[in-house]
Amino acid sequence: MKVKTIALTIALFAVSTCIFSQDPGQKMKEAEDLYQKGDYFNAAELYKSLYKEGYRSDNLLFNTGNACFKAADYGNAILFYERASLLDPASEDINYNLQIARTKITDRFDEIPELFFIRWFDFLSLLKSTNQWATIAIVLFVLSLALFIFFIFVPAGRYKYPSFWSGVAAIILSGITLAFALRSNNLVNHNKEAIVICTEVVGKSSPGDTGKDLFVIHTGAKVTVLQRLGDYWEIALPDGNKGWASAKCLEKI
Amino acid sequence: MMKKSLLFLVSLLFTCSVMGQATAIEISAPESVSAGTSFRITYTVNETSGKFLAPKFDDSFTVNGPRISTSRSTQWINGNVTSTSTTDYMFFIVAQKEGTFTIPSAQYTMKNATVSSAPVTITVSNSGSSSSSSGRTTSSQSGQRQTASGDDVYLRYILSTDQVYVGQPVEVKLKIFTRRQISNPGSGIAYPDFKGFLKKEIKIPQLQSLESETINGVEYGTGVLEKFLLYPQIAGDIKIDRAQMQILVQEKTGFDDPFFGGSIFSGMVNTPRTISTLPVTIHVRPLPSPQPADFSGAVGRFELTSSLSKEKIQVNDAVTYTITLTGSGNIGLAGTPGFEVPASIEKYDPKVTVNSEGNSGNKTYEFLLIPRHSGDFTIPEINYVYFDILSGKYSTLKAPAKKITVIPGNGTTETSEQATPSVSKEDVKYLGQDIRFIKTGKYRLAMIKPSKVENSAYYLTYLLALVIAVCAVFAIRQYLRMNSDNDFTRNRKAAQVAGKRLRKAQESLKAKDYSKMHEEIARAIWGYLSDKLIIPLSELTIDNCASLLSDRNVPAETVSEFKSILNLCEYSRFAPSSGDDSPEELFGRSERLIGALENIL
Numbered sequence: 001m002k003v004k005t006i007a008l009t010i011a012l013f014a015v016s017t018c019i020f021s022q023d024p025g026q027k028m029k030e031a032e033d034l035y036q037k038g039d040y041f042n043a044a045e046l047y048k049s050l051y052k053e054g055y056r057s058d059n060l061l062f063n064t065g066n067a068c069f070k071a072a073d074y075g076n077a078i079l080f081y082e083r084a085s086l087l088d089p090a091s092e093d094i095n096y097n098l099q100i101a102r103t104k105i106t107d108r109f110d111e112i113p114e115l116f117f118i119r120w121f122d123f124l125s126l127l128k129s130t131n132q133w134a135t136i137a138i139v140l141f142v143l144s145l146a147l148f149i150f151f152i153f154v155p156a157g158r159y160k161y162p163s164f165w166s167g168v169a170a171i172i173l174s175g176i177t178l179a180f181a182l183r184s185n186n187l188v189n190h191n192k193e194a195i196v197i198c199t200e201v202v203g204k205s206s207p208g209d210t211g212k213d214l215f216v217i218h219t220g221a222k223v224t225v226l227q228r229l230g231d232y233w234e235i236a237l238p239d240g241n242k243g244w245a246s247a248k249c250l251e252k253i
Numbered sequence: 254m255m256k257k258s259l260l261f262l263v264s265l266l267f268t269c270s271v272m273g274q275a276t277a278i279e280i281s282a283p284e285s286v287s288a289g290t291s292f293r294i295t296y297t298v299n300e301t302s303g304k305f306l307a308p309k310f311d312d313s314f315t316v317n318g319p320r321i322s323t324s325r326s327t328q329w330i331n332g333n334v335t336s337t338s339t340t341d342y343m344f345f346i347v348a349q350k351e352g353t354f355t356i357p358s359a360q361y362t363m364k365n366a367t368v369s370s371a372p373v374t375i376t377v378s379n380s381g382s383s384s385s386s387s388g389r390t391t392s393s394q395s396g397q398r399q400t401a402s403g404d405d406v407y408l409r410y411i412l413s414t415d416q417v418y419v420g421q422p423v424e425v426k427l428k429i430f431t432r433r434q435i436s437n438p439g440s441g442i443a444y445p446d447f448k449g450f451l452k453k454e455i456k457i458p459q460l461q462s463l464e465s466e467t468i469n470g471v472e473y474g475t476g477v478l479e480k481f482l483l484y485p486q487i488a489g490d491i492k493i494d495r496a497q498m499q500i501l502v503q504e505k506t507g508f509d510d511p512f513f514g515g516s517i518f519s520g521m522v523n524t525p526r527t528i529s530t531l532p533v534t535i536h537v538r539p540l541p542s543p544q545p546a547d548f549s550g551a552v553g554r555f556e557l558t559s560s561l562s563k564e565k566i567q568v569n570d571a572v573t574y575t576i577t578l579t580g581s582g583n584i585g586l587a588g589t590p591g592f593e594v595p596a597s598i599e600k601y602d603p604k605v606t607v608n609s610e611g612n613s614g615n616k617t618y619e620f621l622l623i624p625r626h627s628g629d630f631t632i633p634e635i636n637y638v639y640f641d642i643l644s645g646k647y648s649t650l651k652a653p654a655k656k657i658t659v660i661p662g663n664g665t666t667e668t669s670e671q672a673t674p675s676v677s678k679e680d681v682k683y684l685g686q687d688i689r690f691i692k693t694g695k696y697r698l699a700m701i702k703p704s705k706v707e708n709s710a711y712y713l714t715y716l717l718a719l720v721i722a723v724c725a726v727f728a729i730r731q732y733l734r735m736n737s738d739n740d741f742t743r744n745r746k747a748a749q750v751a752g753k754r755l756r757k758a759q760e761s762l763k764a765k766d767y768s769k770m771h772e773e774i775a776r777a778i779w780g781y782l783s784d785k786l787i788i789p790l791s792e793l794t795i796d797n798c799a800s801l802l803s804d805r806n807v808p809a810e811t812v813s814e815f816k817s818i819l820n821l822c823e824y825s826r827f828a829p830s831s832g833d834d835s836p837e838e839l840f841g842r843s844e845r846l847i848g849a850l851e852n853i854l
Binding site: 138145 | 687688689690691692693695697698699700701702704705706707711714715718721722725729730733
């Protein structure tokens with residue numbers, strides 16, 4: 001009797017999980033079919049729902065961006081391309097589509113390129129995920145400790161100094177990889193940049209409806225979020241102008 | 254005017270001769286007119302000195318005039334010279350309303366008398382009715398004159414059709430109908446503004462003679478004065494207003510000559526009249542919607558032909574591609590057929606010639622094409638969309654695709670191509686831009702994971718590793734120290750231990766227990782070496798000790814001394830009575846050996 005009850009419970013659980021959480025692979029396939037049929041809007045919705053469920057993959061984000069692009073929702077297209085680019089900065093396809101999508105938007109800012117070593121640093125830190133970098137950092141740290149212990153106790157001879165210097169190298173590398181991990185965490189999980197997803201949004205001089213209108217930016221524009229106050233975020237445009245805009249129209253990368 | 258005056262003069266000459274000299278007002282007016290048409294009332298006074306007071310016309314009459322003309326005549330009859338002068342007061346009137354109107358009498362005031370005319374009654378009928386009533390003469394004196402009414406001379410629009418589509422031309426003829434002799438037709442036609450139409454004149458020869466035509470049993474002389482095409486621009490029922498024209502109508506003075514009879518002396522008077530057409534309405538239907546995107550604007554019935562002047566030409570030579578649109582309709586307004594030529598061929602704007610009579614004819618487009626590269630090219634099919642008025646639908650004319658073979662030129666014009674005949678590189682032509690396609694197939698979907706670097710456990714791992722490492726360092730150091738302490742003490746105390754053993758051996762020597770002495774010596778040396786070389790006793794043999802000693806730079810004689818002492822000790826244990834060496838000497842050698850080793854090790 002007891003065994004039967006347990007079996008029934010397990011069966012019910014299995015069925016309920018099947019019903020309530022559709023297999024992500026199946027959803028992906030469905031979205032892909034919709035895209036190929038040209039129903040871009042629904043494909044985009046399906047992809048976005050996968051994103052909201054917490055699934056992450058550069059390809060998933062790339063496809064979401066494509067579906068949004070074809071549905072003429074260039075703000076979301078740019079948003080998802082930017083997100084995909086954070087997961088795979090070296091992907092030529094993502095960068096190409098991002099550039100095409102940027103040609104479709106209204107606002108044109110002369111983006112001041114960051115210093116080359118910051119760009120390189122960001123690029124390298126995005127080559128692996130935060131957690132991968134963190135793991136590498138800790139492994140290198142342990143390795144360096146082991147090398148130092150070895151250095152301390154090995155009798156003077158061939159292995160003494162190489163072990164010391166490799167220990168130093170390992171701890172430096174560990175420090176760098178930890179820096180990568182922190183940077184990538186900042187870029188991926190705490191990115192300060194946001195994309196305008198409404199058709200247009202007005203930058204005001206103060207948070208709230210009473211502020212004076214300072215500027216209008218359109219869908220797809222990339223802004224930096226400086227601080228948040230309720231439903232209003234203070235944003236900075238690439239050219240340095242600042243204003244408060246409704247958070248409903250902004251989506252963080 | 255001169256001619257007219259002269260005619261009047263002649264006519265009055267005869268009139269007056271009979272009438273005598275009494276002042277009178279004679280009225281010439283039609284009995285009935287049609288509404289909207291112009292008619293004329295003339296008051297003739299055989300006097301010039303007085304003042305004419307015009308009658309009061311009805312308000313519905315539009316009156317022009319009076320036009321005053323004076324004529325004088327002198328007669329010689331049997332030596333009597335009679336001089337007469339008459340004045341005509343002419344009113345040109347258009348009656349706007351139907352009904353019977355009475356024009357009150359006009360007055361003529363002279364120095365000594367005032368003459369009044371009789372009132373005239375005029376019936377204004379509906380404009381359409383054409384009663385061929387003859388004119389009447391109302392005169393204060395006897396005498397008759399036939400007067401033309403409004404109906405025996407008129408104009409009409411003759412339309413080819415009154416049901417058209419927008420853009421479809423209507424041929425309009427302006428035709429005159431007359432039962433009288435007229436002169437000066439076709440000049441000074443006043444057309445209304447053809448609102449909603451585009452008008453195009455058609456040249457026709459000037460009207461020379463009238464043709465005979467019977468309408469409602471009445472014979473008319475007819476003639477087409479002008480011909481033109483109207484292209485409707487907007488849809489709806491569009492009314493075309495009257496066209497008016499001034500003509501001279503020959504009117505016969507109605508006297509039979511009392512002497513000669515006949516009409517030789519009966520005068521013919523040319524009177525000016527304004528004749529007009531009736532307004533007409535054209536029903537313009539709109540073109541069905543939606544219009545095809547490539548609709549050329551042509552409405553009618555058309556055919557399309559195309560031809561190439563040459564099919565095989567050299568590079569940079571010109572070829573003419575002629576497209577001819579033939580048919581009826583608004584051919585002048587038809588759009589240019591469009592086609593794309595291959596990129597290697599240059600196309601120039603066409604030369605357009607239109608040959609049309611009326612609404613039919615042809616329109617020729619001559620496109621000049623100049624190929625810039627050799628090869629076989631195809632000029633694609635031309636689709637020309639027009640509106641077919643017979644079927645009431647849009648239809649497409651097709652001119653077939655044409656092939657053109659371009660052979661390389663043979664001379665100076667193509668030097669660049671001759672230099673590199675096989676390779677003419679051009680940039681890749683990019684046709685458009687689109688995003689790359691989505692990634693298909695299976696790919697890994699990872700659930701979002703909490704970031705390790707935000708977890709304090711991660712940093713605790715570092716700390717833990719560091720702590721473990723430090724502990725490990727201390728533990729290892731402790732262990733090593735323990736080990737090294739042991740060896741060190743043994744090493745340090747080795748000589749002491751050996752000394753103790755040698756003292757035991759000395760005691761045995763004094764007790765003459767030699768075998769015991771040998772045993773003690775051997776034990777002292779082995780123990781000493783074991784401590785010094787940090788080798789367990791069990792692993793010690795003479796040979797490996799010797800080699801270890803040699804490694805530590807012990808001189809060879811010391812090593813051989815060590816060997817010989819140990820060998821002696823071994824032998825004496827098994828053969829105590831060997832007398833080669835006294836036990837005292839052996840003891841002394843052992844003491845010296847350990848001392849020597851102690852110095853080196």
